[in-house]
Amino acid sequence: SYWFLGLTQIAANHIALGLDNIEIAEARGFTLTTDQILYVISNYASIGKYDKIIKRYKTLIMKDPENVDYLQNLAAVYVAAGLKKEALETVNKAVRMFPPLKAAADQSIKEKKLNN
Secondary structure: OHHHHHHHHHHOOOHHHHHHHHHHHHHOOOOOOHHHHHHHHHHHHHOOOHHHHHHHHHHHHHHOOOOHHHHHHHHHHHHHOOOHHHHHHHHHHHHHHOHHHHHHHHHHHHHHOOOO
């Protein structure tokens, strides 16, 4: 299947090609598990494909909307992609869901200049 072809290509360090084949597998009906999505995210991260990572985190958040870690990770990807407004919105959502994050979030907002 295209999933296994993609895995093999990634293992051979042909990451972009492998990810393309994983997308073909999905287009043909292969459904990725959460662990598989996280694996795909890590590979997209290794080649700086932030748009693809954002899409994957949004999928994970739809599957598990209470997962604050996914929101934090998505906010970090938004920062890396230069999407400050989206990062700030996502950080604030994470804090609303889990208030103990507020101090760290405020520090991150200041360091990353997300309010500017």
